[in-house]
Amino acid sequence: MGKNRTTSSGLHSHCEKCYNQHCKIPIDISNSCAFISCRLNCGAAFHLCKEDEHRLLCPKETVPCLNSGYGCPMTMTRQRLSKHLEVCPASVITCTLEWNRWPVNEADTAFYRNALQDPNYMSQMDLAMALRDQKLLFSSIQMKTLFPELIEKTEEPEVPLDGAVGGVDPERWESLNLNPEEMLENSLNGEEVQELTQEERLALAKSKNVACLENYGMWERMFAKEKEGCNQTVKNLEDKSCSIKNKEDPRVTPQNSHDDIAITGLAPWQDGVLDRLGKEVNVAEYNMYLVHNGCMLINFGQLAACTPKEKDFVYGNLEPIEVQTVRSFNVPKSYRAKRSHLKDPSQIVKKTHQNVDTSDLGIAIEELPKANEVEATLLSALERELKGHQICETVGTDGLYVDIGTQTYDFYSAPFNSDASLADVVEDQPQNLHVQIQTECVTRRHNKSCSAFTYLCCHAFRRDEYPWHFRNVHGDIQSCLTGWFLQRCPLAYLGCTFSQKQFQPSKYQATVSYDTDLSTFILRPEVTASLYKGVRIANSDRKRARNLDSLSRLPFEILQHIVSFLDSVSLGRLSQVSQLMREVCSTVLQQKGMVYLKWEKKTYSHGGFTWRARKKAWEFSSLFSPVDKWVFDDMPPMAEHLKVCPFYQKEIRSEPVALPGMTDLQERRGEFQTLVNSVLTTIKAHRE
Template sequence: FSVSSNQSHRSRASKVRQHVHCDSCYSRRCRARVEASVCCAVIPCRLHCGALFHLCKEEDHLLLCPTVRVPCLNAGFGCPVQLPRSSQAAHLRVCPASVLCCTMDWLRWPTDDTNPHSNIALQENVLKENEEGQGEALDFAMALVDQSDLYGRLKMRPLYPELVEDEEEEEVKEEKKEETATGGCFLFFSLISLLWTPIRLHTSISAGNSSCVNNVEETEQNRGGPVLGKEKLNLLEMMFSMERGACAVAQANLDNPKQNAVPGEMAQDKDTDKDGESCLPPDTSRSGHAPWQEGVLERLRQDLTPQEYNMYVVHHGRMLLNFGQIAACTPREKDFVYGSLEPIPVQTLRSFKVPDSYHYRQRVNLYDTTARAQSEPRGVDTSDLGVSEEAWFSDEAAATLLGYAEEEVMGHKISVSKGADGLYVDVGTQTHSFRSAPFKRKTTLAEVMVDRPQRLQLQLQAESVNSRHSRASCVFTFLCGHTFHRREFATHFRNVHSDIQTCLSGWFEQRCPLSYLGCTYSQRRFQPSTHKATVTYNQQLRTFNLRPTVVASLGDASQPQKERGGRTGGGEDSLSSLPYEVLCHMATFLDGLSLSQLALVSRLMRQVCSSLLQERGMVTLRWERKTYSHGGAKWRAKPVWEFSRLFSSVDSWHMSDIPPISAHLKVCPYYETSVHREPVPLPSMSDKQSCSQERMSLVNLFTGNR
């Protein structure tokens, strides 16, 4: 929609003029006579919405007209559609910016090596088959992805603070990098110290000739720092204009400003006037009013009035605390009456218990030397065990997972101090020796295990999140996190989470009953009822997928084409030779996951898939951090078009045509039958041989009691 300049000018002019009749007229059949400043003509809507109104109300009508083309309600989230106002509600169902993020979460705990019924042997055998490329189970592939996500979140510093490098060394390195990046920060602070001179001294210096500024620039060039011109000096001078202005206003409001004048300032002004010709920068390290200068508070008490002094402390109190000019209000060691005596902090929240050390009977042994056990100091070590030094190193992954699991289940770390009573505290110690120690402050477990052989440390079975383990606090909680269009979210949650993931272990994918011994056989019992396909898991995309089962005849027919393409060396597929329109029509039958993978094949396929982004894709905002050359940073959001990770919708599932699991037990290598050939007598047979009494029955038992 576009309005001509004449219409807009006329609407603005009519809006300025006050029409007495038009302000209160709402009739479609208004017959009022057109008069200046009273009434204007009645016109229909130019967009043919059917509305009739006075000419002066045309601009107001455009704000409500249902046929005006306006941006989508999600225009701020990346939707570029322009549509009539009456179609905004219906468009939200198909709007590419109407996206939802899946918040399905689950728990996956570390494996317990001490549990004899754990699947440690199974996990090791499945990992060997995965490395050999023989196949991959769904639960194992999903557990590996969760483990890589968990390793990236677990930090080493909370569990092993004693094995982390000192902060001072890292801070010195970072400060050196910042100094080299900024370059010449010392010049900035030196100029600030020049500006923080007394008011009259600063005025006399700034009133000098321009040769003083040139001399300052020459001195800074000799120092090797960056050259600051007159404009930058003026900019630095404006930084403290508010503080100087407040002091000047307070001084001007005094009744007798001449009496408050300090002789030292007058003498200082004369000195600066004399030295203006030489234009040498004065030494203000012991005479300025900057918060970092030595003895600034004593000079302020002499040079300023009490009102100005209080105002200075209010505005610059934080800087005075940082530079140690004034002491903080918090109590220190010297403030206590009894010297180094400090209050004992609370060690526990448990109910108070009377200290056992107050009982006389338990304290008698402390004073009776005859009742004490004989003891002597001796040095002991573990050399008699005959173990090499390499055996004492612990696995970083196992120890870290155990520490975080202990903190989640028990609510505290392994080596946590516990108050026994009011006097005694049980201090727990736990020592660790790792090959990769010491760690940096921001080191994660993923960085430590980057060069180690892959091993599954988590359980294959996932659990649902309960009220005890919240997603915010538990580190073993995993989130789906995929983004889908509003119309696709219900299908994703039903097929992926309800049908596959929650029923994965034992129902959707069934393992051998002897899997706890190490058998890796598994079978997927279900497939879509409409077509033959196999459910797989993509570790790169972290989502499930449907792989169609190719008929053997079609697979044999495609072999000559592959051989023909391999001989020519072009590597083109048969689809690339089809017309562009045919490819676009074929792409409309694919799901979002297939389209996202087809776009990675070639440039032609990327163009084909990009033509369906407006109809089948979705747009989201991706935030990126942009760092500027001067050191500042800013976050910016840009719209990103992509396809969702949703496979074809499956309305119903049916059992696959595979043999039952009992057929595998006949050939399972872990199934060992125990055949007993020698006869074993039953307990009743042994009783007959040893005792000749009549065998008791229930009838005889009840009749005998009578």
């Protein structure tokens, strides 16, 4: 009854326009159908033919998550989709907070030399984070970018010509070495000339030794063949022109036709071809003609082999050229520099071109000290970062004056591999800290998008976890790390490495630390020693639980209840303890985990490729338990440390110090100007 549709939309003519919730129209097979209510009891009423459309909007219809294409496996009623998106495991946000960290200044090396000598330096949050950023910095700096002259020179393998595919035997080159005039004469007389294969032609074209006599003969032979083809073309044109002109004017002879073509044609051997090209074609086509037919133009005398400088280029019209760099700008002869920063031209010091090096030091090159790889590389990278060019790069001050400078380095580890980074160079050296422990969020003048000194957080979180991560990690800890969360000795600039943590969560006992594996800050709870002791078990269970710890001996249901209270970072660590704990943690993946698609690249036989999502990957984020409020930890003040600080040196003076006497001040009181005296003097002068 509901399948007899009459309209193009698939609905009955009455049902298509009926929106009455209490429609009482009788059933008509050609006009209307039965009026029903929603089978899921959502409260909607409609005609039977509209049931499929209602299922697309019914709030109680079971549908997959909107992020099902990104890995979310959950299904729910449509009315719960919006609430589910807040905690959807496939709704993942990547933190894009950036910060800068600059190399250490030469005047502040005392602290950084002593920082890594402490055996517990990794427990200090700022040092651990600085070492992580330094590792990323060293891996991103490529030595060939900063020091291309110190890269190992790799010899290109020579292409074997004898017996190789596409090679030409040198002996055959000599046997084919003919005089160009002889080759041309033989070809015109119909004599056979030994022909090269396509592979031999390619090998000859790729050969770098084109100046040798053997190759010269081959090149001339190739051009002679082109000339022979041109002669045949001219012959065909002459025959065609003669036949056409004979039909139009019987008085025209073939000889006259040949003379006209020789005068008006554009072949390389015809007289005046360059003059005609200069008038008929543009500059680009003219230059292209010279490139392809230059050798033939020289052979036929149309173009000189060594032209004077003033005839090197032919301009059809002059066009403005964009000046991209100072070096691409040719200064006109009539130009005279007017340097505004030279105030008195009569006192200008005469400048001369002079090479400056280390020869005036009187020291041999072998005796010069070697440069430090890390310091020199960071200095060069910093110069390129802030100034936008290499150290001592050639710089043009104006159109005439150019400052030329070069900077050379001599390293112990040079030359470097072509793909070597700074991390590869210092791999065998002892670890040192070369970047500042202070970070900078508001950057200086440089491009952050391609900066080597800019670092990203790049941690992924669920949508409901991201606000707590940004607040606790970046807003509370990282931005307030220096001087607040981590208080260092005031004499740290002298080399003191003492520090203490000041804050902890208000609701539970935990300390903030930096996890090098996760590259982020975490909370480490303070667990009492009694919880580490084993628990008693029955004798019947001793054999089964002999190799298990006290936590693993608990029933699976109790373990599930325990992990429901853990945060994401704790669940991630617990899942790596054992297979049992991994199974327990997997039960809360949909509630506290994240899912993303694992993409794999598939390459086809024809060379194309596509990316396909092969499987889903589940993991826990690095979020610790949210902290609403931080409180000061119970610790002694920094003054207690200063009493025993080895860098705090007291200077006790036992000799008396001369102070100004009170009697002298009373006698000289009139000499001092006070506010009252100034006001009285002003009033007195005004009255007078």
